[in-house]
Amino acid sequence: MRTEIKIGGFGGQGVILSGDIIGRGASIYDNKFATMIQAFGPEARGSSCSAGVIVSPEAIAYPYITSPEVMIVMSQEAYTKFTPELATGGILITEEEMVSPHNLRKDVKHFSIPATRIAEELGKRMVLNIVMMGFTTAVTGLVDVEAMRKAVLVSVPKGTEELNMNAFNRGFEYGEKVMQN
Amino acid sequence: MRTEIKIGGFGGQGVILSGDIIGRGASIYDNKFATMIQAFGPEARGSSCSAGVIVSPEAIAYPYITSPEVMIVMSQEAYTKFTPELATGGILITEEEMVSPHNLRKDVKHFSIPATRIAEELGKRMVLNIVMMGFTTAVTGLVDVEAMRKAVLVSVPKGTEELNMNAFNRGFEYGEKVMQN
Amino acid sequence: MKADPKGVLTGAHFIDGDHACSEGALAAGCRFVAGYPITPSTEVVERIAERFPHIGGIFIQMEDEIASSIAIQGAVWGGKKAMTVTSGPGFSLMMEHIGYAAMTETPCVFVDVQRAGPSTGLPTQPAQGDMMQARWGSHGDYSIIALSPNSPQECFDLTIKAFNLSEQFRVPVMFMMDECVGHMIERVMIPPADEIEILPRRFYEGAKENYMLYHANGEMVPPMVKAGDGYNIHVTGLTHDERGYPSMTVATQEKLIPRLIDKIKLNEEKIADYREDQIEDAEIVVVTYGITSRTAIPAIEQARKEGLKVGHLRLIVVWPFPEKYIRSLASKVKAIVVPELNQGQVVLEVERCAAGKVPVKLVPHVGGTVHNPKDIYNAIISSNNQKAE
Amino acid sequence: MKADPKGVLTGAHFIDGDHACSEGALAAGCRFVAGYPITPSTEVVERIAERFPHIGGIFIQMEDEIASSIAIQGAVWGGKKAMTVTSGPGFSLMMEHIGYAAMTETPCVFVDVQRAGPSTGLPTQPAQGDMMQARWGSHGDYSIIALSPNSPQECFDLTIKAFNLSEQFRVPVMFMMDECVGHMIERVMIPPADEIEILPRRFYEGAKENYMLYHANGEMVPPMVKAGDGYNIHVTGLTHDERGYPSMTVATQEKLIPRLIDKIKLNEEKIADYREDQIEDAEIVVVTYGITSRTAIPAIEQARKEGLKVGHLRLIVVWPFPEKYIRSLASKVKAIVVPELNQGQVVLEVERCAAGKVPVKLVPHVGGTVHNPKDIYNAIISSNNQKAE
Amino acid sequence: MPEELYEIETEVPGNTVEEFLRMERMPHIWCPGCGIGTSVNCFAHALETSGLDLQKVSVVSGIGCTGRVAGYVNLDSFHTTHGRAIPFATGLKLANPNLKVVVYSGDGDLTAIGGNHFIHACRRNLDMTVILINNFTYGMTGGQVAPTTPLTATATTTPYGNFEQSFNLPYLAESCGAVYVARWTTYHVRHLTKAIKEALAKKGFSFIEVLSPCPTLYSRRNKIGDGLDQMIYYQESSEIKHGADTKTVGLDFQGKIVVGKFVDIERPTYLDAMNDYYSKRLGDKFVHYNG
Amino acid sequence: MPEELYEIETEVPGNTVEEFLRMERMPHIWCPGCGIGTSVNCFAHALETSGLDLQKVSVVSGIGCTGRVAGYVNLDSFHTTHGRAIPFATGLKLANPNLKVVVYSGDGDLTAIGGNHFIHACRRNLDMTVILINNFTYGMTGGQVAPTTPLTATATTTPYGNFEQSFNLPYLAESCGAVYVARWTTYHVRHLTKAIKEALAKKGFSFIEVLSPCPTLYSRRNKIGDGLDQMIYYQESSEIKHGADTKTVGLDFQGKIVVGKFVDIERPTYLDAMNDYYSKRLGDKFVHYNG
Amino acid sequence: MIESERKIIITMAETKKEKKPKGTIVITAERCKGCSFCVEFCPTDALELSKQYNKKGYHPPILISEELCNGCNICGLMCPDFAIYGFMFNKKGAKAA
Amino acid sequence: MIESERKIIITMAETKKEKKPKGTIVITAERCKGCSFCVEFCPTDALELSKQYNKKGYHPPILISEELCNGCNICGLMCPDFAIYGFMFNKKGAKAA
C-alpha cells in the first residue's frame, strides 16, 4: 500500500533531512519505493517548511502528497497549517513541547515525543529530527528499523554517527514504549 | 506587358540609381507598376553590381528578374556575366567604350552609346548613368520620357539637377538619332 | 483617432520595404525605437534615425538586441509607442523579452526581417524561417500576433496595423518581413494623415483609488496607465494578481495565463486577416503568406489557364492561425498546397486544421532566393492528381 | 564504449532529478559544463561543481546563459563532451546558440529544467511550457532531438542517452526536465561503469589531405576532428560547403540545410523512444511525456478498472516527433487524450498526425503543480463518450 | 520605592518609511539580518528629503532578492528580467525625461548578466541612479558565486572556494564614464542616505555600491556569522576615503574596506548631449526632445 | 646608351604570410584600403617568429568584417556568433589548455554586443590574446555607430553625427584586470607585429586595440578620405607612450592618439588560479586539470 | 517605547530627573526578525532584545530605559524589517506630569 | 621586381654601379586593390603605382628603380591584400652578372 507521509516544521529543525532519511531507508535499504518532494518557494526562507514522502511496495506514479496517512509535525505553525490535510484515520506524530494539539480530529491516531528535550539531553538540540525518526519508525512500522538505521548513518555528517544513532535509538525506544501502553 | 530590365556595372557607376530612376519614372510618374530588386551580398563591395527592375502595366507578382528583355551594361565584367540571361530577341544597351560585345547572340538588338565620354564632355564623369537613362528611354520607349525626366530630377542630389537634365537629354537625343537610322 | 501629421510623409514614394516599415511606424505614432544593426533590417532603423530628429522622437542604438527589446518596453511604460527591429540572430536574442511583453501586457512591435538561416546562414538573402519562432520562441505559454507583408506598400500599411493591434490587445506584435520584401523597391502611397486610422493607447479613466493594473473588468484586455501618472503601479514578469503584485500560486496562474492566451485565441476571427482569390470554385487552394503570396501567383495563373480550379488564400495575419477558416476550407476543397520559404512551418498548422480531410502539400524552399513558380505549379499539378475524392 | 569509471558513482542513491542528471552527465563522459544559476536547475551545476575537481573536468559559471551556451561549443571543438543547464528564461537566451550548434553540427547537451512561465512566472514550480520552444526557438530551419525524463532514475539514464544521441547525430540535444522531476528525490541506481554504454565521439580517421570538415561521405553525419589535430579546420555559422568554408549561394544552402534536417527526420524511427502500456486492445490512448506520464497513471488505472479500454503511450523522445507511429496509432484507436503541463503544445503535433481520424483531446494545465489525475480521468471519460466511430 | 511616573504628551509621528512602501505586501521575503531592507530605509529617507515629486519617481529592478525592492516600494516600479533593469530604465527615462529613474538591483543582476548594460549606460551617461546591493553572492537562487565574490569564499557553485578575482566596481564604473560613484555599506546608514540623496540630485549616471550582509547564503556559509556580525565587520573594517582613486578601492578583504564618494564630475547626459548636439547641427529643423 | 644588365641569382622566398592564409579563398572580401588585411600580416609575422606550434593555435572570431579573419587564416579557426567570440574561446581554451587561443574581432563585436564577455574575461584573466580591430564603426552591416565612434562622426544610424561618448578601451580592459594592454594602429606594422608577439607569449588575458581604416564606411563618410589618408593621419597623429596611464588614453581626436604598451603585469590565469587553489584546498583529492 | 502606534500620551518611569528622554521609539513587534541591528547600533545603547518571542519566534527589541533614547532613529534606519523607528519629542507638546 | 613568383635569376638594369640593390619585391598584381599603402610607406620611396590596370581595374605598384628597394618588406606588412612582399637577396646566391 502506498503511504503518504508529510513532515512539517520550521527551517533548521531538519525537516528535509527527515524526509530524506525515511525515503532513503525505504528505497535503498528496505526494498520499497519512495518518492520525496520538497516544498520550494522563494518565500520559504527561514519560515515553515515541509517535505512529502511516499513509501510504497510498488513503483510510485503520482509523486505529490494529496492526503497523507502519516504526519510528523515539529512546530505549531506546521500543526495548524498541515493537520487538516491528514487522511481520515491517519497517524499524527508531534514534538511534544513544540506542538499543542488543539482541536485534534477524533479519527486521528496521535503520538507525541519530547524530541527536543531528548536531543538536548544527548547534548545536541540539532538531532531532534533523528529522535523523531526513531520514534516514527517505532510507532508506524513503515520502514524496517535496520533500514532506517542505515539511512541515518549515511545521511548525517561524518563524525556525528554515534550521536545520531543514540538519538535514533532513544526515539525508537520511546516509541516502542508508547506502543506497548 | 511585363518588361524585365537588368542593369549591370561596377560600383560607382550609379547602377542602383539607374534602376531607381527607371522604377520611379514608371511607377510614380507614368502610371505603371515597377518593382526593383538590388543584388545584395557581403562580397559585393566595390566589385560588380546589378539591379533588376520590372515595369508593367499591371501589378507585379513575381518580383525577381528571370529573363530580362532589356539589359543595360556598363562594364565588361557585367557583359560577360549577365548577357547570357538576356531574353531571346531582347534589347542590349551598352556603354560603347567600356564594353566590347564579343560573341553577341544574333537575336539580340544591340544599341550602344559612349556615355562616359558624353558625361565627361558635360564635365562630370559621374553622370554617365543618367546619359544611359536618356539613351535607354529613347531606344526602348519603356517609360514616358517626361516621367523619366521627373524621376531624374527628384533622384539626383540637390544642385545637380541641371547637369543631370543635360546628361539625360544628351543621351535621349543620341538615342533618338540611333533609332532614326 | 487620426495619425499625427508630423509623422506622415504623405505622397507617392519609390522606396523599399524597410523604409516603408519605418514610415508606417512613424505614421502609427511610434516615437521610440531601440535597435541594433543587422542585415537585412538595418535600413528600418537608419531611416528612423534620420527622421526622428525632425519629428520629436528617440532612436537609440542599444548595445545589443536584448537591451533593445526591453528598452522599448520601458519606453512603453513611459508612455510612448515603441518598436524594435531585427533579423533572425537578433530575433533569437529577443525571445526572453517577447515573453516579458506578453506577460506584462506591454503593447509593442517587434520587426523581424527574415533572412536565410539557421544561425548566420545567408545574411543578405530571404527566407521565412522564423515563423514558428515568432509563435513559440519564448519559454512558457503565451500568445502573440504576427503579420506578414508582401510588398513595400504593405510594409507601410501593416506596420500601422501592427501598432494598432498591439494597442488593442496589449500584446507584442511580430512584424514578419523578409529580405526580399525588405529590400524590394516599389511605389508606396502614403495617404494624408487624416486618412490614417490610429488606435491610441487605451488609458484607464476610472477613479484612481480603484485602479488595478491588471483588472480587465470583464473584458479580456485591461486599460493601461503610465509611469508618472500617480498610480504607483507595479509591473512584474512573475505571476501576478490584478493589482500587478507577485502572487505565486497556482490559483493566480490559472487566472492569468488563460486570459493572456484567450484574449488572442478567442478573438482569432476578429484578428484574422486574409485575402481570398478565386476561392469560390476552387478545388485546390494555395495557402501563402508574405513574399510567397507573390511567387505563387504565376503558378496559380498558369494552372488556371490550364483549366485547373485553383484558388489562392493569402494569410496576412499568420498568428493567431485562422484555425476555423482553414477547417472549413478543408471541408470545401480537394487539396491544399503550401509554399513556404522554409522546410515546413506554417504548413504544420494547415495540416493540423485540414484534419485529414484533404491532402496538404508543402512546397519547401531553403531560402536564399524565392520559389521558382514552377515548383509551386508542379505541386499544384501533383496535388490535382492525388486530390481528395 | 564503456563509461570511464572515474565519472561513475556506482551504487544506489536517494537523490533528486537534478543531481541524477549531473551524475548522468559525468557517467556519459561530460567533462566541461558551463552554466548560469537559475531555479530550478541550479542543483545540476552545483553538483557538477562539487564533483569535477575530483574527476578532472571544468565547470565554469559564466556571466550569463548566452556565454554558457557558446562556451560549451568551444569546449566541444576543443575535444570535450559538454553541456549547459538552465531553465525557461535562460533557455530563451540560448536560442541563438542552439541554432549555431545545429548549423555547425556541434554535439552538445542543453538541459532545460522547465518551470511555470511565461517570463519569470512561477520560478519554483513545474511546467512543460518550453516544449515547442525546444523545437522552434531559434531562427531558421534546423533540427534537434529532445528527451523528456519522468524520474530521477531517468534523469540519470536519459542524460547518458542525450549525450550519446548528440554524438551519434552531431546535433544539440535538449534535455527537457521539469521542476517536479528535477526536485523529486527517488532511488537512482547507477550501474558499474562497464555496464554503461557510451558513444565516443566519432573522429575522422582517413588521410589528412582528404579531410573535409562537413563531408558526410554518403552518410548523413560527418565525422569530427578537434582543434589542435592539425586539420586547420574552419567552423562557421554561415552557409558553408563541405570544407566548412562560407559559400553564400542558394546551391550550397540547398545541399546543407536539408541534410541537417533529414539526418534527424529520416532517422525519426531510429531515434524514437516511447513506452507503450496496454496499447494492444486500447480504444483510448493517453499520450504523455515527462512528469505527466506519471500523473496520468492513476487516471488510466481508474478508467481501466471501470472497464474502459485505455492505453498509455509515453514519449521519451518528443522531438523528432514520432510522426509515423502516431499516424498508425490514430488508425487503430478511437480517441487520444493528451495531458500537458501547458496550454497545448505537443498536442498540436498529435492532432496533426491523427489527421482527423480520431478526436484528440488536450488536458491543459497552467503549471505550478502537476495535473490532478481526476482531470485526466475526466478527459478519458468524455473522450470515451465522443470517440470516433 | 515605587517608580515615579511622568507623561509626555506628544504626537507620535508615523514611521515615515511606510509611506514609501507597499505595506500591504509586508512582511517582505528578506531573511532576518538581510541588509536589503536597511538600504531601503536609506532610500526612503533620501527620497523623503530629496524634494522630488514622488509621482515622478520610478524604481526599476532586475531579478534577485534585491530585485524585489521594486515590488515593495510604493512608487511606480518595474520588476523586469534578470540583468535588464538598466536597459528597461533607459527606455523609461528616454520616453519620459521628466521621470527620476532609479535602478535598484543586485550585484549579480547588474554586473554578471547585466554587466554590458551597466558599462554602456555609464558610457552614455544616462540620467539615472543605480543602487547596487552587493552581498557578494546570488541570493535569490541560493548562494552561487558572483563576479563580486571574494577570493576563497565558498558558494554553492564554488563549494571549495572561489578562485576568480572579483570586479572593482567603482573602478569599472569610472572607467566607463559614470559621473557619480560612491560605495557605502549598510552599516553606514546616514552616509548612505546622504549619498542616495546626492545621487538623486545628480544629473547623469550615478552609481552607489552598497555592501550588504546576506547571512543566509553568504556570511554563514563563510563563517562570518550572521547579519549582525557582518554589520559589525563593516563598522570595524571600513575606512572612509572620499575622493579615493578608484583603482585602489578593490575589495580584497585583506586590508580596509574603502568607502566614500569617489567620483563626482560633470558631463552632459545622453539626452542633453543629444538635444544640444542636434540643436547645433540641425538648428530649427530639430524638434527639441523632452518626452 | 643601352642599359647595362646584370643578374642576381637568388632564391625567391615565398610570401611567408601565405602560409598562414587559406589562399584558395582569396581574394578576400575586404575593401581596397581596409586595414584588416594589414593587421593580418602583422599577426602572421608575429606567429611566424613566435615559435608557437601552429597546429595548436586557434583563431576565434565573432561576426563582422574583422570576424572574417577566422575564415582566412590557415589555422584552426572559428567564426562564431556576433559578440560571442570570447566565451567560445573560453570553452575552447579550457577544454584544451594546450591551445594558444587568439580572439580576432571587431570593435562592435567585442565591445557592443560582446562587452560583457570582454570585461568578464579580463576579470578572470583567461589565457587568450584578443586582437580588436577598431575601425570606429560597424563595417559588415554598412557603417552604423559603434561604442567606439568618435563624437560628431556620422554613421548611418547617426546621420547627423554621434553624440555618445566612446569607450576608452585600454582603460576599460585595465580596470577589469587584463594583464597586457596595448594600442597600435595599422600604420605601426612593426610595433604591432611585436606587440602581437608579446601578447602571444604572455600568460593571461592580453589585449591589443588596433586602430584601422575603414575607408568604405567610416573615413569617406567622415571626409577623412580613403584608407591611405587615414593611415597617414595615424602616422602623423600618433604618439608612442609606453606605460601611459590608461585613464589618459581616451580617443577624443582633439590631441594626439596615444599608442604603445600600457599594461604588462603578472597575475595568475584562470586555470592556474584554479589548479593552484584546488591543489592547496583539496590536496591529493584534486585531479589536476590540464585538459 | 510605544508598542502600538499613534498614542498621544506617553507614560514612562522617571528614573533620573536630570536626564529627561528626548525621544522614543515605536516598535511593531510582529515584524521584527530579531537581527539585533537596532540593539547593536543604537548610539546610546538604549535597546536590548526582549526575552519574549513574537509570533514568528523572534525576540523583538525593547528600550532598556526610556531616558536613554534620544529619538535619533538610527534604529529605524538600520532595521531591515521596518519594525522599529525612533522619533524626537515634539518640544511644544512635551511636558512632564 | 618580380612579376611571377619563384624565379631564380633576376635580371635588372644596372643604373648606378655604386648602389647595388639589397633586395626586391614580388607582386601578385591581380590581387592588388590599389590602396597605395605600399607606395606611401616604403621607407626608400621605391614604389609608384603603375599606369596599367589589373583585371579588377586597379593600378598595382611597380618599383621605380630596382636599386631603391632594400627588401625590408614594409610593403608586405602594409599590404592589406597580400599582393606584394619584399625580401632581401640571399647574400650567398646574389652575384652580379
Ligand SMILES: Cc1ncc(C[n+]2csc(CCOP(=O)(O)OP(=O)(O)O)c2C)c(N)n1
Ligand atoms: C535569464 C535569467 N537567468 C537566471 C535567472 C536566475 N536568477 C534569478 S536572481 C539571480 C541572481 C541574483 O543575484 P543578485 O543579482 O546578486 O541579487 P541578490 O539575490 O543577491 O539580491 C539569478 C541568477 C533568471 N531569473 N533569469
Ligand SMILES: Cc1ncc(C[n+]2csc(CCOP(=O)(O)OP(=O)(O)O)c2C)c(N)n1
Ligand atoms: C546577434 C546579431 N546581431 C547583429 C548582427 C549583425 N552584425 C553583423 S557584424 C555586426 C557589426 C560589425 O561591426 P564590428 O564588430 O565593429 O566589425 P567590423 O565589421 O567593423 O570589422 C553586426 C551588428 C549579427 N550578425 N548577429
Ligand code: SF4
Ligand atoms: S538570501 Fe541573502 S540577500 Fe536574499 S533575502 Fe536572504 S539574506 Fe537577503
Ligand code: SF4
Ligand atoms: S567595410 Fe570597412 S572594415 Fe569592412 S572590409 Fe570594407 S573597409 Fe574593411
Ligand code: SF4
Ligand atoms: S531612536 Fe536612536 S537612541 Fe532611540 S533607540 Fe533608536 S537608535 Fe537608540
Ligand code: SF4
Ligand atoms: S599595398 Fe597592396 S593592395 Fe595596396 S597598392 Fe600596394 S600592392 Fe596594391
